[in-house]
Amino acid sequence: MRALDIEGLDVDLGGRPVLRDVRLHLDRGELVGLLGPNGAGKTTLLRAILALTRTCGGTVTVEGKPSRPGRSEIGYVPQRHEFTWDFPISVEQAVMTGRTGRLGLLRRPGVTDWRAVGDALDRVQLTGLRRRPVGELSGGQRQRVLVARALALAPRILLLDEPFAGLDLPTQELLGDLFASLASEDRAVLMTTHDLVAAVDSCSRLVLLNGRIIADGRPADLQNAELWTKTFGVSATSPLLKLVKAV
Amino acid sequence: MSITEFLTDLLNPDLAFLPKALAIAIMSSIVCGVVGCYVVLRGMAFIGDAVAHAVFPGIAVAFVLQGSLVLGGAVAGVATALLIAVFSQNRRVKEDSIIGVFLVGAFALGIVIISQAPGYAGSLQQFLFGSITGIPDRDLYVVVGAGLVILGLVLVLHKEFVAVCLDREMSRAMGLPVFWLDIVLYVLVTLAVVISLQTIGNILVLALLITPAAAARLLTDRLGVMMLLAPVIGGTSAVVGLYLSWSYDTPVGGTIVLVATAVFLAAWLVAPRHGVLTRRRGRPVERELATGTSPHPGSGLPDPR
Numbered sequence: 001m002r003a004l005d006i007e008g009l010d011v012d013l014g015g016r017p018v019l020r021d022v023r024l025h026l027d028r029g030e031l032v033g034l035l036g037p038n039g040a041g042k043t044t045l046l047r048a049i050l051a052l053t054r055t056c057g058g059t060v061t062v063e064g065k066p067s068r069p070g071r072s073e074i075g076y077v078p079q080r081h082e083f084t085w086d087f088p089i090s091v092e093q094a095v096m097t098g099r100t101g102r103l104g105l106l107r108r109p110g111v112t113d114w115r116a117v118g119d120a121l122d123r124v125q126l127t128g129l130r131r132r133p134v135g136e137l138s139g140g141q142r143q144r145v146l147v148a149r150a151l152a153l154a155p156r157i158l159l160l161d162e163p164f165a166g167l168d169l170p171t172q173e174l175l176g177d178l179f180a181s182l183a184s185e186d187r188a189v190l191m192t193t194h195d196l197v198a199a200v201d202s203c204s205r206l207v208l209l210n211g212r213i214i215a216d217g218r219p220a221d222l223q224n225a226e227l228w229t230k231t232f233g234v235s236a237t238s239p240l241l242k243l244v245k246a247v
Numbered sequence: 248m249s250i251t252e253f254l255t256d257l258l259n260p261d262l263a264f265l266p267k268a269l270a271i272a273i274m275s276s277i278v279c280g281v282v283g284c285y286v287v288l289r290g291m292a293f294i295g296d297a298v299a300h301a302v303f304p305g306i307a308v309a310f311v312l313q314g315s316l317v318l319g320g321a322v323a324g325v326a327t328a329l330l331i332a333v334f335s336q337n338r339r340v341k342e343d344s345i346i347g348v349f350l351v352g353a354f355a356l357g358i359v360i361i362s363q364a365p366g367y368a369g370s371l372q373q374f375l376f377g378s379i380t381g382i383p384d385r386d387l388y389v390v391v392g393a394g395l396v397i398l399g400l401v402l403v404l405h406k407e408f409v410a411v412c413l414d415r416e417m418s419r420a421m422g423l424p425v426f427w428l429d430i431v432l433y434v435l436v437t438l439a440v441v442i443s444l445q446t447i448g449n450i451l452v453l454a455l456l457i458t459p460a461a462a463a464r465l466l467t468d469r470l471g472v473m474m475l476l477a478p479v480i481g482g483t484s485a486v487v488g489l490y491l492s493w494s495y496d497t498p499v500g501g502t503i504v505l506v507a508t509a510v511f512l513a514a515w516l517v518a519p520r521h522g523v524l525t526r527r528r529g530r531p532v533e534r535e536l537a538t539g540t541s542p543h544p545g546s547g548l549p550d551p552r
Contacts, residue, residue: 050420070422078416087288087413088470100410101421106403133468149417 001064003028003157003188004049009058011041011048018044020212022058026190028156031183033199034192036209037232042192043079045209046159049190050076063156070101075150077160080142085135091145092117092130098149120151124178140171147178158182160191164198176202196243248494256493267387268379268446269489272503274394275443276455276481281401282439283460283481284474285432289412293343294331295456297350298437301327303357303449306374311364317389320441327353328433332426377448377500379489390442397435408432409470447500454504455481462511465518480510 004026011019019041026032036042047053049060051067060067062074075098089097095117096109103109109117121127124144129137134145143163150158160179164172172195180202183189193199199206200219208214208222208231215227222228225241234240257266286295305323309316327349334349335342373381401408411418411428418425436456443452463476488503495502516524 052416052419068422069420074420076417076420078414078420082416083414084288084412087409088464088468088473089409089413090469093470094413097406097410097413098417098421100406100418101423103406105407108406135468 002026003063005061007059009048009060010056011044011053012056013044018211022213024207024213026188028186028188029183030205031180031189031203032205032207033203034190034207034209035199040210042209043161046161046192049159050074072102072153073156075153075155075158077146077150077163079161079165080146083146085142087134089134090131091126091134092121094134094145095120095148095152098152102153116152116154120148123151124148139167140175143167143175156187158187158189160189162192164193164195172198253490253493264380264382267382271382271387271390272446272485272489273482274390275446276485277478278394278397278439279443279455280459280478280481281398281474282435283456284477285408285412286436286456287460287464292457293346294433295436295440296453297331297346298324298328299440299449299452300350301353302441302444303354304360307357307361310361315385317386317441320444321438323353324437324441325434328437329430332430332433375449376498377446377451379446379499382445386445393438393442397438400435404431447503451500451504454507458507458511459484462514465514465521481507484510
């Protein structure tokens with residue numbers, strides 16, 4: 001059974017077509033980079049997988065079942081700016097909010113929940129900062145908090161939206177290694193990014209998206225310049241192409 | 248006036264309105280302090296302001312019809328809160344503009360309605376600035392009952408409110424009913440405002456919602472502590488404010504708000520980590536903190552401490 005199966009997905013936003021006939025499969029153990037320019041529909045695709053946006057055609061199947069909000073098989077890591085970082089909350093409490101949906105009304109976190117939070121913090125190496133207010137963390141540490149919050153549900157699939165945005169290269173490298181090892185632990189990881197170098201470096205597969213899937217393959221198989229000009233809408237002399245050849 | 252004299256007055260059967268006003272003022276400040284924490288942390292002070300103004304037409308109708316002011320205000324306030332929640336789903340006009348439209352619209356409606364009642368000028372002043380006399384017994388029960396219901400709902404929905412405050416997108420992904428949680432929070436804010444109107448008045452009620460919670464935020468980085476501190480600050484301001492108002496014959500709403508404002512200013516100056524004065528004194532500590540962090544700033548490595 002595939003971790004994630006998307007067939008013929010169409011999504012419109014405000015009457016405009018955003019995604020057309022998207023077909024994408026993900027297996028556990030894969031770290032897949034979803035690349036495309038602004039407005040290519042990367043975030044929309046993630047939201048469609050989470051069933052947070054209405055689709056007008058096609059199917060999204062998660063672990064053999066149709067997707068719906070609140071399924072604990074999927075861990076979602078939204079963009080960092082979605083989170084209210086000045087909220088008076090400690091790292092471990094912020095990670096615990098990832099289990100709010102699972103807990104349901106009236107129930108308070110118990111031993112199992114705190115253990116899950118502890119494991120998630122260990123996994124992203126934030127245990128030493130567990131009691132620190134989230135507002136005092138650096139960009140890379142904040143990204144780890146969001147990953148830990150998603151891991152608190154022990155998901156089989158991890159969706160990461162622009163995890164490298166606004167982070168320096170050493171931080172990107174550390175996070176890239178973390179995502180690769182999370183994938184190697186029998187999880188399917190899909191991440192959107194602008195950052196070609198980081199993506200090629202850490203991903204086992206790249207998907208080029210611009211409204212539709214332009215290409216899908218191992219980084220080494222995507223040497224054809226035309227794929228990149230088509231995806232990013234750049235000219236044949238764009239520095240992007242030099243970068244593609246270089247990596 | 249000494250504290251003993253104030254206590255004697257509180258127990259004097261001829262001044263029965265005084266303990267009633269004190270009970271209502273304390274209950275409203277506690278409820279506003281707790282609910283105000285969400286208002287301050289979500290940056291929805293403007294919604295509080297809107298709701299405070301929006302209850303006015305309901306009070307005006309209740310006044311004209313000789314009904315319960317608390318009930319009239321609650322109906323109008325909740326209706327406006329729902330309208331704001333529904334209209335702000337349309338992302339073309341931003342939420343603050345929607346709030347602005349309904350805030351002034353509702354207040355205008357209230358003024359037109361109350362002008363139909365003869366001799367409204369005196370009552371108008373009472374609505375706007377609060378009063379401790381003329382509160383019917385029935386309202387005391389309504390305020391205490393409503394206050395307990397609000398605090399109970401906060402206790403039940405706290406972790407959901409926190410999740411939505413922190414990250415709406417993630418909350419939706421977790422399957423939380425974000426829209427309905429917003430509605431419940433708006434309604435709770437409305438009810439907290441309505442029960443506080445009697446003593447504090449329409450214009451000043453916002454202070455009870457915002458000031459104690461903001462002062463508490465300055466004093467702590469922990470949400471649990473903040474939600475305990477805010478009602479304590481609010482309740483203390485209510486008691487001290489009512490005492491001062493009774494002693495010096497000043498308007499009760501204004502006096503309570505001034506006491507709360509003084510607490511806020513004091514917190515701003517001497518808060519343990521964020522205060523203006525303490526920060527200046529604490530410079531060496533900051534330097535130590537800076538050298539104590541990871542070798543690559545922003546590298547995400549765990550702190551050695």
